Every structure is written in structure tokens, then in C-alpha cells.
Amino acid sequence: MKSSETSKHPVIVIGAGIAGLASACRLASQGEKVILCEAAHTYGGKVGEIKNKGFRFDQGPSLFTLPELLDELFVDCGKNPRDFYSYYQLPVVTKYIYPDGLQLKAYANLEDFKQELINKLGEKKQDLDRFFKHIEQVYDFVFPIFLENPIREFKKHLKSSWWESFKMLTKIESFKTLDASNQSWFKHSKTVQLFNRFATYNGSNPYRAPATLNVIPHLEHKLGAYYVKGGMRKVVQAMYDLAVDQGVEFRFNSPVSQILIENGAARGVVINNAEVPAKAVFCNMDINKAYPVLLPKERQPKLLLKQEKSTSALVFYWGMNLTETKFDVHNVLFSKDYKDEFDCLSKGAVSDDPTVYVYISSKTDPSDAPKGKENWFVMINVPPNKDQNWPGIIETARKNILDKLNHYFKEDVSAFIEMEEVLDPIKIEQFTSSQQGALYGNSSNSMFAAFLRHPHQNKSLKSLFFVGGSTHPGGGIPLCLLSAKIATHAY
DSSP states (O other): HHHHHHTTSSSSOOOOOOHHHHHHHHHHTOOOOHHHHHHSSSOOOOOEEETTTTTTEEOOOOOOOOOHHHHHHHHHHHOGGGGTTOOEEOSSEEEEEEEESEEEEEEEHHHHHHHHHHHHHHHOOHHHHHHHHHHHHHHHHIIIIIISSSSSHHHHHSSSSSHHHHHHHHHOOOOOOOOOOOOOOOSSHHHHHHGGGGGGTTTTOOTSSSSSGGHHIIIIIIIOEEEEETTTTHHHHHHHHHHHHTEEEEEEEEEEEEEETTTTEEEEEEETTEEEOSSEEEEOHHHIIIIIIIIITTOOHHHHHHHHHHOOEEEEEESSSSSOOSOEEEEEOOOOOOOHHHHHTTTTOOSSOOEEEEOOOOGTOOSSSOTTTTEEEEEEOOOOSSSHHHHHHHHHHHHHHHHHHHHHHOOOOOGEEEEEEEHHHHHHHHOOOOGGGGGBBBBOOSGGGGGGGOOOOOOSSBEEEOOOTTTTOSSSSSHHHHHHHHHHHHH
């Protein structure tokens, strides 16, 4: 195909998840004709929603951090973000409930949160001040050179010299596990458990993942956690509206079955047995699916594909016939033995005493549930799908979750459930093409895992770019937005 002919073709984006939508918007704003192909009937990927009997649920992510990255997307496309969505900070980020009955509130105001840890867990203010200063320094170091730039740029820093590389990795605590680091910072085991939990934000194990992940509590407690008016679904709705405004053409119910490679470059895709030529292709499919499914004839990144996968999730969406006052918007009921919980996950099983996360958006947005009722998003971490007996796991987990909730409320919570839907790893894989239903692609359970994520481009495949949670810099809405920014800037 001649280059003059190729230049007339559109750029094709595969997948209308966060990174796919962001890529399409940025490409269109750069003057490209963009076609976005999505296998499902709608946009959003993992950021979906459920509506049933007057209840509305955010299907996936529930916490909004680094809103400036989403705002930046709209500004870069010449639009005012507030014309599309708005958000605000909740006074309490998360309410933590321990098995012995202790309750602790993670206030949005950092000093109030510190005081809560001092008053209820006996932590020392100087230790907390040092910890939050430390994780701020790690974030300030990591964000600009690693998260905002192609992975090869960070690798260049590592290649400067052995000693400089060692000092850099030591500075960001790559050689220490998250649990080991938190053990050194905090006096009380409950505080350690609280901060160990942040490893789950990218599907990792705090007893194996590097302490670098302590940048996550910095995002939540120093930079702020927010609620988007209308729920998390509003984020992708706003991005879809922006894409339409920019002239992006959407093709739903259009699964791509192959990326066409010609002379070492992406020159189109196959949709419903028809070839669609392209100037370039941006792939927002999980890398673990993209290569064997869309690029079966190309050299496979075997090391990457063999990596351990992140955890998945089991979610119960419960329409509750009650208005409860004990819970906040975001709530965590901890397990007694956190280490055992992750040991079970590592073995492909689920603990009988799982940590339970309960998100109730109707607490702040009453329209998400009928009057006098609440919408409970009830989630536990589970291993990726490896042909386990999921019906049995779901049945047992539901009982164990209800036992925990009943103990907290001192009554039978199941009596108030009037509607229920369930999301498990099998459905996650079916709906989002995530390998084994892993929420974040490959896990971060080693010091080098972050450096092994797929870059925005395979050097041997020109005109083909990779974006999304399974690529650099990682999973979650902020990092998916950054992956799109990195890839489109490189285009």
C-alpha cells in the first residue's frame, strides 16, 4: 500500500474503555479522522453501570483520584471540563471497620486523618508526618519520569550506571515490600493493615509488591479522592460526549478479530470478516488477549504473557430496602488475618474471612436508589479465573460476607436485599476481554513488574500503539489516561 494512500485512511482505535476513549479524543483533536471500534453495545469498558428496579450502581471503579488528568484531556481538546462533568471531595474518604469493633475514619483532611490514627491507634504524630512526607517525595520523584513518560525513558535512567540505578531503586523502595515498609513506619498492626490495603488498588499482594506502591495513599490522602456527580459512569459518558464533539466515529457491536500487518506496520483491522484499512491502529485490548487473538502471526512477548496476573473481583450489587446510618459512602470491613487472606489468593482460592468493601453512592447521590433505600456495591478480592468452581466460591463467599455484615449490624442483613446481581472473574473476562478476569492485567507482585509492562509501542510493529491498564504505566483511571497521553504524543 502506498504511503499517499495510507495517509487518507483513518486511525482506528480498538476498545472504548478509558484509554481508548482518551486516545480517540486526543487523536481527533490533532486533526486525525478516527474510528473507534467496540465489541460491546456501549462505551466504558470496566467503567459500566447497572440499573435494576430503580437502583443504579457503578459497575467497576468507585473512587476518583487525580481529576486534573481528566480535566487536562478536555482542555487539550479545547473544551471546558465543567461543561461535561463536575466532582467534589467527600469529607470522609473511607470508613474502616476492624473485627474487634474498632472504627476509624479516613478523613479527607489529612491532619484530621492523622489525628484519628493518633487517637485510636496510638500512632505518633512525628512518625505520621515523616511517612506522608516520604511518600510525597517518592511520588514527586516517580510521577514525572516514570508515569508521565514512556517506559524506555525510565529505563535510560537505570542504565546511567549501576550505582545510580541502585540509588534510584532504593529511593523509591523497590527492594522492600509494601508490608515491610509499613511495618517500619507504624506502631500498630491495624495501621499497617490499613496502608497495606492500597496494594489492592492495582490488584497486588502487599506482602510481595514493592513499597513504591505507597504513592497510592499519597494520591488519596494528600492529593485528594473525589466523587463525580452522577457516579463514575459520568466519567466515561463525558469522554464519549467529548469524542463525539471531536468528530470520532463510533462502531459498536464491532469486535475486531485481527490487526492487519503489512511490511512490519499496522495497516488495518478485520471486523465481521471485512478488512478496514487504517493509517495507524491504537489497541486498548488487554495485551494478554491482543497478541494471541489479534496478532497471532506476529512474534509473541512470551515473558510478558507468562507473568502472574493481578487479582480479580467478586461483586454483589444489592438493592437494599433500608436507609442505614452506620455506613459511609466508602466502607471497608477488614479480615482478622490479612496475611492469610492474601496467601489464599496466591493459591487461587478465597479466604473464609475476606476483607469486604461496601460502596453506597446513594449516600451522596439519593437518585441512585428509590426513596428510603440504598444501593450496596459489595466487593471482595478474588484470584483470576483458572477454572475454579466459581458457583461454589460465590455461594460460600456470599454467606461469609453476610456473616461479617450481620456481625457488624447485629441483625440479618439478607432480609433487606430486594434485588441482586453478581459480577465474577468469568463475566469480567467475557465483558472486557481481560485475561482470566484480572482487573489490572499483569500483577505488580515483584520489584521489576512495573518495568515489564508492555510499552506504548512494539518497535517491530510500526503504526501500532498499545494503551490501557495492561500497558505502561498501569491500571486504574488516572494511569489509563496517562497511557493514552503517552501513546498519542508519540504518534
